[in-house]
Structure formats: structure tokens, C-alpha cells
Amino acid sequence: MEAYKIDDLVGIYEEDGSVKCRDCMKEEDWEGLRKENIITMGDIERLDDWLFCDYCEKKL
Numbered sequence: 001m002e003a004y005k006i007d008d009l010v011g012i013y014e015e016d017g018s019v020k021c022r023d024c025m026k027e028e029d030w031e032g033l034r035k036e037n038i039i040t041m042g043d044i045e046r047l048d049d050w051l052f053c054d055y056c057e058k059k060l
Contacts, residue, residue, distance in 0.1 A: 010060050011039040011053065021053035021060055 011021040012029060019039070020029065044051060044060055051060040 008040040008042070009033075009038055010041055010044060011051070012037045013039065018054040019051050019060070020055055021058055023058070024053055024055040 009022060011019055012025065012033070014020055014037070039051065039060065052058065053060065
């Protein structure tokens with residue numbers, strides 16, 4: 001299992017498939033983190049497309 005550092009986290013995928021950036025995450029989002037929901041900077045670099053936060057519309 002790959003370990004993640006909190007500093008590497010740039011956002012999460014929510015249950016409904018929406019994206020939430022680190023700045024928009026609330027306390028309950030941090031408590032419910034799961035490996036499959038985490039978006040890291042490495043994930044962003046490997047994607048062919050950009051990801052945007054569905055809350056503030058900032059590019060991840």
C-alpha cells in the first residue's frame with residue numbers, strides 16, 4: 001500500500017464524482033479520507049486533462 005503525505009494532497013474525489021480542492025475541504029472531509037478519494041500532485045501530473053474544483057472552480 002502506497003503511503004501519502006498530507007502535503008501531497010491537492011484535493012479529493014467526492015462520492016458523487018465531483019472534485020474538491022484542498023482549500024475547499026472541510027474538517028469532515030479530512031476525517032473521511034480514503035486512498036481511492038485522494039488526489040495528489042503526482043496524479044495531476046499523470047492526467048491528460050486538467051482537474052478543476054467543483055466548488056471554487058480553481059484549477060488543481
